[in-house]
Amino acid sequence: MSADKITKKFLNSHKSISSAWLQVSIGLGLFSGFLLIAQAWFLANTMNAVVFEKQTLSGVQNWLWGVFAVFIVRAVLAWASEQAAFHASAKIKQQLRNRLHRHLQAMGPVNLGNESSGERVNTLVDGIEALENYYARYLPAMSLVVLVPLSILVFVFPLDWVSGLVMLGTAPLIPFFMILIGKGTESLNKKQWRKLARMSAHFLDMIQGLTTLKIFNTSKHEAEVIARISDDYRKSTMSVLRVAFLSSLVLEFLATVSIAMVAVLIGFRLYYGEMDFLLGFFVLLLAPEFYLPLRNMGTHYHARMEAVGAAEQMIDILEKPVAENFTTNAESNNKQNTIQNILQDSERKLSISFKKVSFEYEEGRQALKDFTMEVPAGKTLALVGASGAGKSTVANLLLGFVKSTQGSIEANGIKLDGISLEQWREQIAWLPQTPYLFSGTLAENIALGAELASEEEIIKAAQQANIDDFIVSLPNTYETLIGEKGVGLSGGQIQRIALARAFLKDAPLLILDEPTANLDTESELFIQQSINVLSKNRTVITIAHRLSTIEKADKIVVIDAGRVLESGTHQELIEHSAEYRKMLAAFSGTGVDVDQGGFL
Amino acid sequence: MSTDSQTAQKKAKQQAESDQSNVKVFWRLWKLFRPYWGWMFLGILLSLITILANVGLMALSGWFITSMAIAGVAGVSIDYFSPAAGIRGLSIARTASRYAERVVTHEATFRAIAELRHWFYLHLEPLAPAVLQNYHSGDLLSRIRADIDALENVYIRIIVPTSVALMMGIFFIFFLSRYDSSLAWVELIFLLLAGVMVPLLVNTLSKKPSKKKVSISTELRTSVIDSVQGMGELLIYGAAEKQAQKIDDLSKQLLEQQAKLTQLNGLSQAILNLCANLAMLGVVMLTIPLVTNLGISPSNLVMLALFTHASFEAVMALPLAFQTLPETLESARRIFSIVDAKPQVVEPIDDSPAPKNTEIKFHKVSFQYLNQQEKVSTIDASKNILNKLSFSLKSGNKLAIVGPSGVGKSSIINLLLRFWEPISGTIHFGNHELSQYKGDDIRQYFSVVSQLSYFFNSTIKRNLLLAKRNATDDEVEEVCRVAQIHEFIVSLPEGYDTWVGEAGFKLSGGQLKRLTIARALLKDAPVLILDEPGEGLDSQIEKAVLNAIFDYKKETSIILITHSQTGLDAMDEILRLG
Secondary structure (H helix, E strand, C coil), rough: CCCHHHHHHHHHHCCCHHHHHHHHHHHHHHHHHHHHHHHHHHHHHHHHHHHHHHCCCCCHHHHHHHHHHHHHHHHHHHHHHHHHHHHHHHHHHHHHHHHHHHHHHHHCHHHHHHHHHHHHHHHHHHHHHCCHHHHHHHHHHHHHHHHHHHHHHHHHHHHHHHHHHHHHHHHHHHHHHHHHHHHHHHHHHHHHHHHHHHHHHHHHHHHHHHHHHHHHHHHHHHHHHHHHHHHHHHHHHHHHHHHHHHHHCCCCCHHHHHHHHHHCCCHHHCCCCCCCCHHHHHHHHHHHHHHHHHHHHHHHHHHHHHHHHHHHHHHHHHCCCCCCCCCCCCCCCCCCCCCCCCCCCCCCCEEEEEEEEEEECCCCCCCEEEEEEECCCCEEEECCCCCCCHHHHHHHCCCCCCCCCEEEECCCCCCCCCCCCCHHHHHEEEEECCCCCEEEEHHHHHHCCCCCCCCCHHHHHHHHHHCCHHHHCCCCHHHHHEEEHHCCCCHHHHHHHHHHHHHCCCCCCCEECCCCCCCHHHHHHHHHHHHHHHHCCCCCEEEHHHHHHHHHHCEEEEEEEEEEEEEEEEEHHHHHHHHHHHHHHHHHHHCCCHCCCCCC | CCHHHHHHHHHHHHHHHCCCCCHHHHHHHHHHHHHHHHHHHHHHHHHHHHHHHHHHHHHHHHHHHHHHHHHHHHHCCCCCCHHHHHHHHHHHHHHHHHHHHHHHHHHHHHHHHHHHHHHHHHHHHHHHCEEEEEECHHHHHHHHHHHHHHHHHHHHHHHHHHHHHHHHHHHHHHHHHCCCCHHHHHHHHHHHHHHHHHHHHHHHHHHHHHHHHHHHHHEEEEHHHHHCCCCHHHHHHHHHHHHHHHHHHHHHHHHHHHHHHHHHHHHHHHHHHHHHHHHHHHHHHHHHHHHHHHHCHHHHHHHHHHHHHHHHHHCCCHHHHHHHHHHHHHHHHHHHHHCCCCCCCCCCCCCCCCCCCCCCEEEEEEEECCCCCCHHHHCCCCHHHHHEEEEECCCCCCEEEEECCCHHHHHHHHHHCCCCCCCEEEEEEEEEEHHHCCCCHHHEEEEECCCCCCCCEEEHHHHCCCCCCCCHHHHHHHHHHHHCHHHHHHCCCCHHCCCCCCCHHCCCCHHHHHHHHHHHHHCCCCEEEEECCCCCHHHHHHHHHHHCCCCCHCCCCEEEEEEECCCCHCCEEEEEEE
16 A cells, blocks of 8 residues: 555544544535525525515515524524534544544653654654644535535526536536546645655754753854754745645636636627526626635645645554563464463562573664573672673563563563553563653652652652652742753753652552662662662662662672573672673772672 | 642742733734734725625625616616626636735735744753753744644734724614615614624633633643654653654543534524524615605615625624634734743843953852742752852863762853843953853853754754854865764765754764764854763763864864763863762
């Protein structure tokens, strides 16, 4: 199927969500069309009576009352039809935005990370809005464009077959020309949407990196880039609009010529007495109304093209694969595995094992190869190795952010295949390298995902994370609003807020990603104390940089190029591993007291 | 926990933004559009021609048909060539001028808008990072994207149609008054109703939903950014569902406001059409006696009826324009609030002095991060991050600043780069006070590795070239070797052209750190500031990188901010804080 057809199918598939509203809107529009014919008839009779039957005002008052009544009813119908159309589009917009957002969540952060969030934001916010005119205007208009002119023809033909013939002959020219023009603008419009998305992405990137631009004195250069991108966007907007305007020019011209043709033919037949005024004027009043829906098609067609452009970006998201389950390994998909099976008889403890697990982020970028390790329940395992060795990949696999290409991961001896990700993640607390803080209050950030947490529980978690003192020193304490990424808070404070989250969650498995890598000694000590408390009676997998962390670990796995190089306790490794001793030697060379903590 | 303080904070921000009256905002917008007045004038002219041609076409057609019928019945001959030619000419004029008008007004508007985005950026840039840290990037993105786009309404929907409606209205009334003053009155009343009353009414009624709509869209944008960038946490902490509901809820709230606005729009359009119809009806009722009693030509009855109906095209666009006006003004206000925000640091008016050397001197410098509202006189000295700090660094010397968290090590960088200013005390650079330098000028003397270094969604090479745009490949490779990252980069399939991914997502923390170091080394600056260069690095690499840096930048002054002991032995001086 071509990309165009997929987009059209996508847009059509959502019609059913609110077909009732759409039908109401179309029905009201059609009724209004019938009334229009009545209105023309009343008006023509009024004029005819005055001009040719020399009637006075009182003589035509019945006709005028009719006109007045039709005016009122049509005003109400126009209003109601618009409301119905809006409701049709509203339902679709809301459902689709929700679906797109949930799809992004199902993709997970690692798969999403390659994409620009500026583009995603553009699709979810502005892209969805662009669908409104498609469902609220284009679709009803497309039905009326056939129905209303057809109804008019039904009346006109028996009365005046000449005019009917002109109408019938010229009307199909309009959609024909429009399709011709539409073909060219469709690709222009898609390009335009991609440009808009890219412009959004660039602006978000620029805003988030503005300080860096200033540090390198390139912010003036960026000003030129912004000017260029904006101007580029203007040019492409105009190229789309110019075609759109040109298409309405053609439509309008065709319509005008056709109306003039009808008028001239009527005029001469009136002049030569072959037709009476009542009929002629009636048909003449209907002629512009006959072409009106066709003329409006140009405007609505533009709405359609905008929607097609936006839909392309949505399909792009929705086509990305997601999985509700832990693994995509179809053949080993064991449906009987449930989280209850795993947790049974384990007193909420988890042992983890990796069996010959392989993973690559993209073809040829092997991150793990036949990786095998065991983490006993309630014990702490430290992963060590050079950056890029595959430590983070182990964490990403356990978190369900990526799925292994080979091998299996087990918890309490049961394969995680087929386990619901949501239930599995309930068992994990996670402290990432750079925790994200959400716009909201400190309390909300600590209680992330724990809506039912009481004030006491939040404070207790903050105390355990050694951040309560700092929070209560702030003027608004726990209700302090924090900006994006916790701007205004130090790295250590952000880490401790993230730790408070972990305390509050109280999960059996704790995954720490370089927890103390970027902090000063004082914060490190605080955090280390908190982590020691948190690690009790839990299975902990930590991507370690500090010697004290490693020394305390029950087991150490040294990773190199995606494979296990060595594993054992600190003592065992010192005795048997030359590589491990080399790392320690480098560490001692810095002359730091081991217990004070330093980097390995 | 109460949310009083939270709403108070939000209120303060909103208050600052709604300070400006509508008239003032509109006047400022008008001034911004002024360079385009020539285009605007042309747009108005073309719009006038379009409407005149259309009204003329309808009136002439009505007159023509009726006259032909009357002549046919009476059996007299009339000149039908001139009216027919008139109809042809008016049709062509209407179609062509409408096309030209649309192209001209849109071209002018989009030119203005492209320029406004650039203008907005120029005002945004001085605010980073001190002022902008109070704004979510989704909020700022909304402003530079959607809010600026919304300004197109001012020109396309407000200025041109209003001017045209005013001029045409006067003309129509004058025209009808030549037949009978009562016709002019009917036209006047219904034009006022459709072109003034209804627009003003919807303008008032749409204020609240419009304002809400703008703020809900911003919140939606912010939440989607949170959602995308904080997805890991949302999923693991089981907050993904809540976030999805939040987005869905915002979506719903947005639709509620849009529904209100659609209702208003539907209502005003219905009333407008009704006005046009009723005005026509009124004119017909008033003209009939003129025809029957005073004997004016019956052709005029049809002509005047169609004329009146068509004349309402001049006000058709006004209700929607005035309905969107509050939204547009709200957007404008959000733009002006950024443009008017005072940068944390006041730039000197005179040119920056030429430093005699690169010596840095802090003399009794005290500092704390202040809110915009706080005045220097009300400062609580106990909250100072830096308290009467004094130190100096001679050209080419190496200084380490060591100390625990929160003692203001990073604040020293913020002061040196003129992102913030000290509360008291003086800082000298090259024997001139730092405050004599413009921010851009002082920053060229410093190269910084800091925790806030950002990587753009571009290639490795282009991110590195930020530091020196015309650097050769050899220079780039050299600094990458010093930062011990060259081997890794060339091991990637696409080498230096590898796409970094948003915020450096594809690379590990250690790799990004080394790229940050390489980028800082590439900049030819006499002072190099290393803020925790070892973070995220293995100790072996940290040591090797630091030694290589010291070796590579022998002549450069270096400030090393650290809590580890690595590299301290190479320093000329160590400053312990806290």
